[in-house]
Amino acid sequence: MNIDPIVGIPPAAAGALSAQAGEAQGETFSKFGTWFGQQIAEVNGQLQRADANLQQLALGDANNLHQVMINLEEAKLSFQLLMQVRNRALEAYQEIMRMQV
Amino acid sequence: MIQEIDTATMGVLRLALDAASLRHRVIAHNIANANTEGFAPLRVNFEDQFDAVRSAIGQGQPIERGLLDGLRPTILQDAPLDGGATAKVALDMEVAKLAQNTVHYQALLRGATKHLSILGIAVTEGKR
């Protein structure tokens, strides 16, 4: 295994990185909101598809038993991840609101 | 209370589970009477009552709760063979049907468990 020693960032690259962070800051705030909204819609679609798959299985129309199970599990994990992101965002908001002026 | 926000999935699953357990009893009845004189094997007719439900799923629409009312699995007798003789119990076919029915029942149960656990995540906000 080849372990590279820690190398400092050359000054030219450091300048480029800070410039990018500066201009992205204005956009990241609204970007998170829209991104989260998109993710909610996507997880909703996943859950609906998993639901439809389960109904097909019950009626005897399922094409693929393992595909149904995988879709269900993926939908559940996506939903759990979404809940955790929402919890963290809420905690961060509450912590900021608790700050004394 | 959870039925208010749940789709008709649990209703469909419950019907399918009813049908699977009825099918198990019918197959066990056939196997027990394998050597009975003049016994015609029975079977459960269930899946072809679902055309309205199937078309709703195919179009991606949620299933109305009223669609599921009145759908029940029915027991039919096997048609007599050509020549007028009553059908006989094929023991190996009945055992094969039993194996398939068992797997189907387990699959339905796992699906129902997962579905309810997803609702549980929403209710408990992801906290154990």
Place this chain on the structure above:
Amino acid sequence: MDYSQAFEISASGMTVEKLRIDLTAVNIANMHTTAGADGTLFRPLRVVSRPGAQNFAGLFEDGSESSVYKLRGAQVFAVQEMTTAPRMVYEPGNPSADATGFVALPGVDHVSEMVNLIAALRAYEANVVAMNAAKNMAVKALEIGGNQ
């Protein structure tokens, strides 16, 4: 359901093999029967089975996935009488003997019938193994995601 198709396919194979064993048993049971009252001698029977799909060759040319799901295992096409010549055995005292003292017995080949019996039995067991494997695969597929 794809896993129920695996059960159907194995079940069709088992039906064909069971019929084959039944016919072999009929042939062996009638090995030494003489001609009946109407003069007809027993002719050994044979199962002719075909694949259950409609157009087997066309299935793989059509590239769509749904065509693969038309595989249906085996089906019995016909039960044929084999046109083997009867065995003539010299037994002048037998009431069924003809003018020259020979009795006509069905042309059942004992050795090949025994071979058919064993082959059909092994094929039946192989179908049962295939069905059990399909069932185990389905049960394992249910374990996706762990015991939650």
